[in-house]
C-alpha cells in the first residue's frame with residue numbers, strides 16, 4: 001500500500017495537474033462518511049442519512065481540499081504570496097498551506113464575527129492578518145482590487161483550482177457508497193462548495209459542468225447524480241431573496257455572506273440537479289448542531305449544521321422522500337467555535353462539594 005499524501009496525488013488524473021507538478025499537501029481529504037444511526041430513528045425516517053465530516057481535514061474544514069489545489073497551482077506558477085478574504089476557515093487553510101509551501105499568506109478578515117479558533121490558526125501559521133472595518137463581501141472586493149496591482153495569487157473560491165480540489169469530496173462519497181446519494185445537502189455561503197460537489201458527481205459520470213476545466217480525465221461511471229440542496233442562514237440568504245443581501249447577519253459566521261461569488265454556477269447546479277435552495281433560522285441551526293453532537297457524537301460548527309437542519313425539516317415536510325439516501329456535508333469542526341456552545345450551555349454543569357456522597361448522588365440522578 002502506498003502512503004496517502006493528500007487528494008492532489010490521490011486524484012491527479014482527474015485534476016488539472018500534470019505528473020511533474022509538486023503537490024503542496026497536508027494529507028487532506030479521505031474524511032469519514034458517517035452513517036447516522038440514532039437520528040433517523042428519532043425522527044422516524046426510513047432512509048439513510050450520512051454525514052461527510054469535513055471537520056476532520058488538517059485545519060478542520062473542507063477549505064483544505066480547495067487550498068491544497070489552489071496553492072499547488074500558485075506555487076507551480078511561481079507565486080511567492082497568496083491572498084484571500086475570509087470568514088475564518090479559508091484564512092486558516094491559506095495560512096497552513098502557505099507555510100507548508102514557504103510563501104506568504106495575506107488574509108483579510110472582517111472586524112469581529114470571526115470564530116476565535118480560526119483566527120488563532122491564521123496567527124499560529126504565520127499569516128499576515130489584515131482586519132478590515134467591513135464584512136466578508138467588502139474583503140472580497142478589496143482582494144480583487146489589490147490583486148490587480150500587487151503580485152499575489154487569489155486563493156478564494158473564484159480561483160477555479162479551489163473548486164477542483166473540493167470536487168474530490170464527491171469522488172470519495174461515490175467510492176464509499178458505490179453509487180450517488182439521492183440528495184446531497186450543503187450549507188451555502190459563496191456557493192463554491194455546492195458547485196464543486198456537482199462538478200465532482202457530474203465528471204464521475206462523464207459530464208462536464210460550468211466549473212469544469214481542461215487537462216484531466218472524466219469518469220465513466222453509470223450511476224446517477226443527486227439532487228443538490230443548498231441551505232442558507234435566514235439572515236444571509238441571497239439565493240432566497242433573489243439578489244445581494246446588504247448586511248448579512250447570522251451566528252453561522254462561516255456563511256455570513258451577502259454577495260455569493262459562485263452565484264451563476266450555483267443556479268445552474270440547482271436547475272441541472274433538480275434540487276433547491278432554502279433557509280434556516282439561527283435558533284434551528286444551533287439546535288441541530290447540539291442535536292447531532294448529542295445523539296451521534298459528531299461536533300460540527302454552526303454553519304455546517306445548516307445542511308442537516310434543512311434536511312431534517314425537508315424530511316418532515318415530505319420534500320425529501322422517505323426511504324431515500326441523503327448525504328449532508330459537515331463543512332467544519334465544532335472545536336473552532338466553542339464559544340457558541342459555552343454561551344448557550346454552561347448552566348448544564350452540576351456543581352457539588354468535593355464529597356463522595358454528593359458525586360454519587362449526582363451520578364444516580366443523571367443515569368440514562
Ligand SMILES: *Cc1c(COP(=O)(O)O)cnc(C)c1O
Pocket residue numbers: 061063089090157187188189190191192193194254255301303304331332333
Ligand atoms: C466556507 C464555508 C462554508 C460555505 O461554503 P461556500 O463554498 O462558500 O458556499 C460553509 N461552512 C463552513 C464551515 C465554511 O468554512
